[in-house]
Amino acid sequence: MTQYTVEKIDNGIATLRYADNSWAEVTLSTDMTQEDLDDLAHQYAPKIGVAPSFVSVGMISTASAKPEPIEPEDEPDPRPAWLVSRIEAYGNVASQIEYITENGLEAWQTHVASIKAQYPSE
Numbered sequence: 001m002t003q004y005t006v007e008k009i010d011n012g013i014a015t016l017r018y019a020d021n022s023w024a025e026v027t028l029s030t031d032m033t034q035e036d037l038d039d040l041a042h043q044y045a046p047k048i049g050v051a052p053s054f055v056s057v058g059m060i061s062t063a064s065a066k067p068e069p070i071e072p073e074d075e076p077d078p079r080p081a082w083l084v085s086r087i088e089a090y091g092n093v094a095s096q097i098e099y100i101t102e103n104g105l106e107a108w109q110t111h112v113a114s115i116k117a118q119y120p121s122e
Contacts, residue, residue, distance in 0.1 A: 002045040022046045085119040 007023065008015040014037075016024045024044035026037070077084055090096060090112070100108045 002042070004041045004045070016041050016044065018046055020046050080122060082119045082121055086115055089115045089119065
């Protein structure tokens with residue numbers, strides 16, 4: 001826990017001063033609670049870390065948003081198309097069991113054969 005002092009409030013911006021004499025400016029709002037302010041103060045409180053090798057004093061860079069990560073569904077599926085189509089047609093395990101329970105194993109085998117005929121392996 002790090003103590004802070006609200007040093008100044010100007011146009012809804014509070015300047016917080018920490019025990020080590022570092023400071024942060026946080027945006028206030030009328031609906032925030034003491035816990036909200038404490039949380040902001042904690043987020044900006046002095047931290048001890050280790051600089052990565054690419055950071056050095058005097059480094060000049062441009063602030064920019066981090067690119068959105070590519071979601072797995074955005075990447076091409078490495079499986080062959082026929083296999084993906086078969087898996088989708090079979091359905092999940094629960095629906096396969098339900099099909100067998102309601103229609104019998106022979107009906108399921110016939111269903112699987114029709115899926116394999118519709119989506120033959122290459």
